Amino acid sequence: MADPTTAEFSDLLREDRTFPPSEAFRAQALVRDEAIYAEAARDPEAFWARFAAELEWSTPWTQVLDWQPPHAKWFVGGKLNASVNCVDRHVRGPRRNKAAIIWEGEPGDRRTLTYHDLYREVSQFANVLKSLGVTKGDRVALYLPLIPELTIAMLACARIGAVHSVVFGGFSAESLRDRINDSLCKVLVTADGGYRRGQIVPLKQMADEALEGTPSIESVVIVQRGEQAMKMVHVKEGRDHWYHRLMQDASARCEPEPMDAEDMLYILYTSGTTGKPKGIVHTTGGYLTGTYATTKLVFDMKDEDVYWCTADIGWVTGHSYVVYGPLANGATVMMYEGAPDWPQKDRFWSIIEKYGVTILYTAPTAIRAFMRWGTDWPAKHDLSSLRLLGSVGEPINPEAWVWYYKFIGGERCPVVDTWWQTETGAIMITPLPGVTTTRPGSASRPFPGISAEIRNEKGETIPAGGGLLALTRPWPSMLRGIYGDPERYARQYWNKWGLGVYVTGDGAKLDAEGNFWLLGRVDDVLNVAGHRIGTMEVESALVDHPSVAEAAVVGKPHAIKGQSIAAFVTLKEGIFGTKAHLELLREHVAKKIGAIAKPDDIIFTADLPKTRSGKIMRRLLRDIAEGKAVGDTTTLADPSMMAKLKAQYENET
Numbered sequence: 001m002a003d004p005t006t007a008e009f010s011d012l013l014r015e016d017r018t019f020p021p022s023e024a025f026r027a028q029a030l031v032r033d034e035a036i037y038a039e040a041a042r043d044p045e046a047f048w049a050r051f052a053a054e055l056e057w058s059t060p061w062t063q064v065l066d067w068q069p070p071h072a073k074w075f076v077g078g079k080l081n082a083s084v085n086c087v088d089r090h091v092r093g094p095r096r097n098k099a100a101i102i103w104e105g106e107p108g109d110r111r112t113l114t115y116h117d118l119y120r121e122v123s124q125f126a127n128v129l130k131s132l133g134v135t136k137g138d139r140v141a142l143y144l145p146l147i148p149e150l151t152i153a154m155l156a157c158a159r160i161g162a163v164h165s166v167v168f169g170g171f172s173a174e175s176l177r178d179r180i181n182d183s184l185c186k187v188l189v190t191a192d193g194g195y196r197r198g199q200i201v202p203l204k205q206m207a208d209e210a211l212e213g214t215p216s217i218e219s220v221v222i223v224q225r226g227e228q229a230m231k232m233v234h235v236k237e238g239r240d241h242w243y244h245r246l247m248q249d250a251s252a253r254c255e256p257e258p259m260d261a262e263d264m265l266y267i268l269y270t271s272g273t274t275g276k277p278k279g280i281v282h283t284t285g286g287y288l289t290g291t292y293a294t295t296k297l298v299f300d301m302k303d304e305d306v307y308w309c310t311a312d313i314g315w316v317t318g319h320s321y322v323v324y325g326p327l328a329n330g331a332t333v334m335m336y337e338g339a340p341d342w343p344q345k346d347r348f349w350s351i352i353e354k355y356g357v358t359i360l361y362t363a364p365t366a367i368r369a370f371m372r373w374g375t376d377w378p379a380k381h382d383l384s385s386l387r388l389l390g391s392v393g394e395p396i397n398p399e400a401w402v403w404y405y406k407f408i409g410g411e412r413c414p415v416v417d418t419w420w421q422t423e424t425g426a427i428m429i430t431p432l433p434g435v436t437t438t439r440p441g442s443a444s445r446p447f448p449g450i451s452a453e454i455r456n457e458k459g460e461t462i463p464a465g466g467g468l469l470a471l472t473r474p475w476p477s478m479l480r481g482i483y484g485d486p487e488r489y490a491r492q493y494w495n496k497w498g499l500g501v502y503v504t505g506d507g508a509k510l511d512a513e514g515n516f517w518l519l520g521r522v523d524d525v526l527n528v529a530g531h532r533i534g535t536m537e538v539e540s541a542l543v544d545h546p547s548v549a550e551a552a553v554v555g556k557p558h559a560i561k562g563q564s565i566a567a568f569v570t571l572k573e574g575i576f577g578t579k580a581h582l583e584l585l586r587e588h589v590a591k592k593i594g595a596i597a598k599p600d601d602i603i604f605t606a607d608l609p610k611t612r613s614g615k616i617m618r619r620l621l622r623d624i625a626e627g628k629a630v631g632d633t634t635t636l637a638d639p640s641m642m643a644k645l646k647a648q649y650e651n652e653t
């Protein structure tokens with residue numbers, strides 16, 4: 001648990017460098033006037049309605065917000081279609097032949113899709129889905145590499161009112177299976193494979209393993225991404241179909257389904273504090289309004305921009321800021337399939353130079369890796385096209401912020417550190433680049449129309465200081481539920497301080513000027529390299545192994561990844577914790593969840609610190625993993641074990 005009162009955090013607040021927007025940036029910015037905050041605060045509903053009105057609706061809404069805490073309906077009675085807003089309306093105007101997607105594959109292959117290309121392909125694939133029996137409300141699982149077909153498939157689902165559930169290609173077969181089964185997906189769209197660091201990620205092979213236990217899946221569509229080697233995938237007669245074959249026969253006209261503003265757009269699974277990921281539900285009108293407005297204002301999005309958010313579409317950042325937000329703005333979206341260090345450590349900088357990228361949105365983990373690789377790599381490239389930099393996914397340390405500003409942004413580009421979550425759907429705390437004086441390490445202020453507070457455990461508002469971050473007013477892109485679990489939705493997010501207050505699970509501190517400094521999760525959720533992983537998920541994966549009696553998992557600080565995973569494991573009687581066994585358990589976690597969840601450290605211990613009633617005290621394990629003095633052990637059944645365990649940990653890691 002991150003503690004907002006730690007020394008580390010006080011250090012952060014000693015950060016006093018400030019970066020006001022340059023005159024040159026401000027002069028051309030979409031928002032130049034602070035007054036937008038006051039205007040939105042006066043009437044948040046009118047503020048949001050102004051952005052919703054910039055979208056295309058087939059039926060206007062009759063009420064902006066119906067708020068029955070914790071249930072919100074935005075733009076009540078309104079009808080619209082997300083694919084129409086992301087594609088059709090641009091095709092009807094001067095953006096028709098503008099690049100919607102510029103894509104580069106890891107091996108160096110490239111494709112450009114104009115808005116008109118995208119219109120045709122989305123419509124065709126929408127017809128393909130229909131031909132496979134997909135109708136409004138059906139769930140479609142997407143397990144794909146970062147290729148244009150993923151965007152196409154998402155928008156095709158949206159076009160016919162099907163609900164997409166994208167599963168990140170780095171998740172294991174078992175994770176894919178569980179996600180498919182939780183929402184009973186009817187169709188799975190996957191690929192023969194994708195590229196990562198020169199290796200082929202055999203997606204279809206993994207999907208085949210998942211498909212052994214997914215009775216709801218009627219059809220599988222396989223995108224042919226790869227070279228000859230990849231095409232050797234198993235194709236099950238009657239169930240599996242090649243994407244390109246189905247597309248050949250499909251019409252490029254598909255009437256969009258008019259969707260109610262509150263109809264479901266997608267489900268995205270994310271980790272929580274239990275062993276089972278939650279299917280976060282987003283609906284159509286509010287989500288599109290939130291992602292549209294934030295993309296426009298936070299990234300100061302203009303028609304001339306080449307905008308690159310490096311996130312995988314499998315995460316919410318990709319949903320909101322690779323697909324829906326930028327395409328709703330008619331932007332040109334850069335997409336790159338592979339790793340930043342392939343074939344060399346300047347791949348990002350070479351892409352920026354080659355395509356003239358103007359806006360870069362990436363994660364602190366990547367920035368810290370770039371820092372370690374050194375400034376020679378970016379220096380080899382002309383990065384002068386860049387005009388704005390963004391950061392997302394984890395707290396950014398001031399050193400990384402300043403490095404990014406200096407060596408990537410050439411001390412010319414504002415840096416927007418954006419705080420938000422899968423649940424919030426869109427950016428919540430962020431600078432506005434033409435207005436905000438930024439401070440490295442602070443995400444600055446709530447976006448106009450968003451209301452955030454710091455509270456203590458009792459729920460009292462703290463005007464300045466550290467505590468728990470809460471959102472105190474509903475917002476259009478907020479989650480509408482957890483798929484199939486309404487009770488967990490209310491309990492998890494809204495039950496701490498009364499039904500109108502959303503509990504973020506993050507700790508933060510508010511300074512005297514109203515800037516928020518995010519510290520990280522205060523619950524049992526880890527953030528490893530910007531990927532959200534539940535400690536309980538990893539624990540369940542470990543105890544699933546027949547040799548494991550008990551496991552406790554905690555996060556520890558990591559210089560590049562922000563956090564890494566440390567596991568304390570008790571093996572069953574008679575099993576010896578060898579190095580080989582340790583590797584076996586790491587592989588087991590990779591098989592159950594995905595390689596991103598592999599613990600860096602595993603410590604075999606005969607005992608875990610427990611209270612007299614048998615509850616594992618993870619807090620004490622965290623102290624050990626973080627290298628701190630061990631806290632209060634008086635409630636432990638056997639306090640003497642802690643010193644031994646600490647010594648062992650220090651010896652073995």
Ligand code: PRX
Pocket residue numbers: 270315316317391392393394395396417418419420421422423443504505506518519520521527530531532
């Ligand atoms: O702890 C916060 C951290 O990421 C969590 C949300 O993770 P996820 O739902 O996967 O969404 C990630 C992309 C939005 C938050 O609870 N987080 C995200 N952005 C920041 C951040 N922590 C600090 N600063 C940020 N800018």
